[in-house]
Amino acid sequence: MLKIKEQILIGRIRKQDRNAFEEIYDEYAERIHRFLYFRAPTAECDDLLQEVFLDLWDYLSDGRQKQVENLKALVYKIAKNKVANYFGEREREKRLVELGEITIQEESKLALVPDGELDLQADIQKIKKEMEGLENELYREILEMRFIDELSHKEIAEIIEKDVGTTRVLLHRALKQMKEKMNNEK
């Protein structure tokens, strides 16, 4: 169930109140930025963040949409879909590069990393490499949401649309699989 404050803010957004939307942005921007930063190229984060919040505005301001049960889960779900769509687009662009239909300049923009963040990026790549060994995509997602995004079981359950008990079991299995994988590699 939504907190009272969130209910009120959403009610105001339905009336196109931008100030209410600003409050929601202030609340969630940093978390969504972290979510996107870990998963998408750094250079794309700003654009993706804007897209997430624009989509959120469209959803909340549309009176025909069904009632929001959990705002935090909704914001994360939109972010998750944005990342998935981004990589879907990127695959298509890679194919176009192979076909010579995109210039080298555009291709290099796709892999741009700003100065001063190389250590952080290196650690992120290290983590992703280790996680690649996990067979189940859902396990990777849950581990990332739990340990990178520091979401609770309940929040993760809402985002992946499963109940809390199942989420706990999946996390337990993900940790077990990771441990087995690391032990096998020693």
Next chain:
Amino acid sequence: MTDKELLNLMKETGRRIEFSPVKKEALKDSILARLENEKSATNPQRVPFWLRLADTFVPANLTLRPVASFSLVMALFLITSFATVNASKNALPGNPLYNVKIGAERLRYFVAFSDEARAKASMEIAQKRAAELKQLMSVAEGPNKDLLGAVVSQQLANELDNVKEQFNKIKNEEKDAVKLAAVAKDVDARVAAIERELPIVSDKNNLKNVLAKTEEVKFVILSTYVDQYQAGVVDFSKEAMVEKITAQLNQILEKANKLEPLSRGDQENLAMAKELLKEAKRFLAEENLSVAWLKLQEANEIINGLDIKINGGIVEGESVEINIPTSTPSTTVQTGQMENSTASGDIILNDWLNSQEEQSKEEFKVEIK
């Protein structure tokens, strides 16, 4: 790198990802600017008649308009239909007033303002369905008895599903553990009351789905008891908790023993589930309830997945995902479209149920979302 080192690196890396206040404000400005520049939607927002009506009675900035408008609709309904609703209280399926009775119940459900109130409304509706089923099955044989029995038992199963859903929401949201414990005990008692009624119903075919649903609700309740026992909130003794979990374990084992898996993969999974139940039993004997419960949950998930796969009983077009633990040698997550294995009568039944719901909506002009 060990798994612990990796998890620590993940936590630390997450916290190192910074979002500068300057950038945060700049992006906010950019978003707001884009909103200003966007064209407004070509279709104006549709405001339902009853919301506009509520506007005249409720201040514009109050976000409880939907609540106020539901109250308005309910008040109008009560004034004009009190006598009809009163007369429909004891109506059974087949009686023309049965629709009125169902409509009144759904209205009571939809105007409930909290998950607890909705759970209570659902439980009361479920208890009524159970009583109707018992009454229906005890009357003399009639041409529509089987179909009507199937209708009511399906409705009962649906209500129990609703109860489970509402209770899960309460469980996730309710911060007051004592209140949660009280709700859990209330639902537990009502489900037990329904179960006591059911054996009297002679038609076992109708019961299968209902019994499955009562088991699901009881599992969720027990899960709450386990969490609350560990938190020191619920007042059950250790022996009582062990007894409850053991009873659940035996029931899951009984279900597992009835399964007849065909594929080798399914046989291995069933064996693994039984092994988990054995481990759960061992931990129960050592009074280690938390680990026992974890093992039991895992086993339950596997067995439920296998049950759906082997015995069918799901609606046509519904996909089934079976999560297979990765400790088995060859594991995949399987999804697929299962064929509707129920008889053609169930298709007629579902159509009948849908038409009743549509009719109720139309009669009382309530927008049910």
